[in-house]
Amino acid sequence: MTHSEENYLKAIYHLTSVLENEISTNAIAEKMETKASSVTDMLKKLADKDLVHYKKYQGVSLTNKGLHSAKMIVRKHRLWEVFLVEKLAFSWDEVHDIAEQLEHIKSEQLVNKLDAFLNFPTEDPHGDPIPNAEGNIIKVEKQLLSELQEKQTGICVGVKDTSSEFLQYLDKQGISLGSKIEIKSREIFDLSLKISINGNEMTISNKIASNLFVRKV
Amino acid sequence: MTHSEENYLKAIYHLTSVLENEISTNAIAEKMETKASSVTDMLKKLADKDLVHYKKYQGVSLTNKGLHSAKMIVRKHRLWEVFLVEKLAFSWDEVHDIAEQLEHIKSEQLVNKLDAFLNFPTEDPHGDPIPNAEGNIIKVEKQLLSELQEKQTGICVGVKDTSSEFLQYLDKQGISLGSKIEIKSREIFDLSLKISINGNEMTISNKIASNLFVRKV
DNA sequence: TATATTTTTTAGTTTTGTCTAAAAATTTAT
DNA sequence: ATAAATTTTTAGACAAAACTAAAAAATATA
Ligand SMILES: [Mn+2]
Ligand SMILES: [Mn+2]
Ligand SMILES: [Mn+2]
Ligand SMILES: [Mn+2]
Numbered sequence: 001m002t003h004s005e006e007n008y009l010k011a012i013y014h015l016t017s018v019l020e021n022e023i024s025t026n027a028i029a030e031k032m033e034t035k036a037s038s039v040t041d042m043l044k045k046l047a048d049k050d051l052v053h054y055k056k057y058q059g060v061s062l063t064n065k066g067l068h069s070a071k072m073i074v075r076k077h078r079l080w081e082v083f084l085v086e087k088l089a090f091s092w093d094e095v096h097d098i099a100e101q102l103e104h105i106k107s108e109q110l111v112n113k114l115d116a117f118l119n120f121p122t123e124d125p126h127g128d129p130i131p132n133a134e135g136n137i138i139k140v141e142k143q144l145l146s147e148l149q150e151k152q153t154g155i156c157v158g159v160k161d162t163s164s165e166f167l168q169y170l171d172k173q174g175i176s177l178g179s180k181i182e183i184k185s186r187e188i189f190d191l192s193l194k195i196s197i198n199g200n201e202m203t204i205s206n207k208i209a210s211n212l213f214v215r216k217v
Numbered sequence: 218m219t220h221s222e223e224n225y226l227k228a229i230y231h232l233t234s235v236l237e238n239e240i241s242t243n244a245i246a247e248k249m250e251t252k253a254s255s256v257t258d259m260l261k262k263l264a265d266k267d268l269v270h271y272k273k274y275q276g277v278s279l280t281n282k283g284l285h286s287a288k289m290i291v292r293k294h295r296l297w298e299v300f301l302v303e304k305l306a307f308s309w310d311e312v313h314d315i316a317e318q319l320e321h322i323k324s325e326q327l328v329n330k331l332d333a334f335l336n337f338p339t340e341d342p343h344g345d346p347i348p349n350a351e352g353n354i355i356k357v358e359k360q361l362l363s364e365l366q367e368k369q370t371g372i373c374v375g376v377k378d379t380s381s382e383f384l385q386y387l388d389k390q391g392i393s394l395g396s397k398i399e400i401k402s403r404e405i406f407d408l409s410l411k412i413s414i415n416g417n418e419m420t421i422s423n424k425i426a427s428n429l430f431v432r433k434v
Numbered sequence: 435t436a437t438a439t440t441t442t443t444t445a446g447t448t449t450t451g452t453c454t455a456a457a458a459a460t461t462t463a464t
Numbered sequence: 465a466t467a468a469a470t471t472t473t474t475a476g477a478c479a480a481a482a483c484t485a486a487a488a489a490a491t492a493t494a
Contacts, residue, residue, distance in 0.1 A: 084327075458471100
């Protein structure tokens with residue numbers, strides 16, 4: 001499997017969890033920042049290899065084989081991110097691009113030894129789940145901070161936007177995975193929130209709150 | 218720089234240390250298991266990018282820029298090999314192919330953090346020197362075991378052949394980097410050696426002895 | 435329903451890296 | 465010095481992965 005094929009599988013996998021039904025050519029093109037015609041070419045190739053179900057004009061979905069491959073790529077991506085943060089002291093906003101390269105390294109033994117070296121983590125530095133060697137994922141129930149009611153409290157367990165801009169903003173505000181956040185009040189006008197985080201009071205916009213995952217406590 | 222360009226630079230670099238003078242198209246083709254015509258094509262491209270000095274029919278050599286790039290690839294290859302052996306518990310005969318992939322990961326920060334994580338090793342698991350961030354190499358004087366005289370003793374500091382067959386043979390015989398080897402006697406007929414290694418006596422062929430580097434003591 | 439708009443596919447190019455076959459240059463042998 | 469052998473380069477082709485422009489299909493609108 002080529003890097004390009006792997007990137008397409010991964011894109012389809014990620015779109016599947018957001019869009020539920022069949023994935024459109026255009027959705028893939030947008031996600032991969034490429035042209036729809038290139039996507040069509042690749043879908044044919046992936047279909048030939050039994051990695052996707054594809055019918056002209058009808059969108060695409062992963063076969064079992066394709067799903068498993070996609071999960072293994074995501075597994076590698078997230079394990080490498082853990083390695084970079086935990087072992088090499090990268091910060092969580094620096095690791096994505098490097099992991100994009102490392103996820104294509106081919107060696108089952110390597111992934112599994114890396115997994116063991118890292119003590120079989122179940123989540124990456126952004127709170128995303130890491131599939132195990134069989135492809136199984138531990139789902140943690142979580143919701144957006146913006147969905148919490150006034151006076152409710154949550155533990156920050158993930159980010160929806162993983163851009164370094166957003167992650168660096170969170171660093172600046174002292175928000176990280178594990179932070180305890182209480183909604184003090186919600187401003188009706190712009191849905192901004194007054195929160196207390198580890199005792200510290202501050203105001204955050206709705207945009208921020210709808211990119212933070214929390215586990216209610 | 219593409220993977221392929223990097224592989225060519227590395228091949229030329231390795232051939233340079235063996236062949237001294239200008240490197241021939243055929244030597245590169247043989248090393249890379251490709252056709253001479255493919256090599257010619259690539260040499261033109263590398264010359265265009267000022268990575269090699271190339272004159273038709275006259276062979277090729279690395280420019281300063283090309284030499285530095287090659288050293289950085291070798292640096293990555295050998296650091297990753299150290300990582301795989303020291304941290305992930307791979308054996309020294311399993312790491313080369315994985316390092317061939319990892320050497321192409323592009324991130325200066327990654328290499329340097331990995332280097333620090335490994336405590337700035339100067340040699341890889343096969344005894345080959347690791348260029349530092351500036352490309353400098355610590356040369357250790359070493360010679361082939363086959364060059365030692367009777368009654369002389371050496372410490373094993375490297376292997377010339379890094380094939381897994383040879384490395385596994387060494388494992389089986391209990392020979393590793395750091396082993397103290399004394400030449401007890403040399404058989405004139407086939408140049409085989411009776412040696413004692415860490416007290417243990419055994420006989421090895423000339424082929425083995427001329428693939429083992431030692432530091433005389 | 436008929437028409438307009440959007441989405442998707444097809445057709446034809448381009449770039450990279452490879453190949454084979456043939457031509458050109460260099461080296462070796464007579 | 466000439467001929468033979470070897471090495472290297474050129475010419476032309478191909479596969480992968482991208483692109484643009486145009487055609488076809490599906491969807492939305494009047
Ligand atoms: Mn990532
Ligand atoms: Mn992540
Ligand atoms: Mn190696
Ligand atoms: Mn090595």
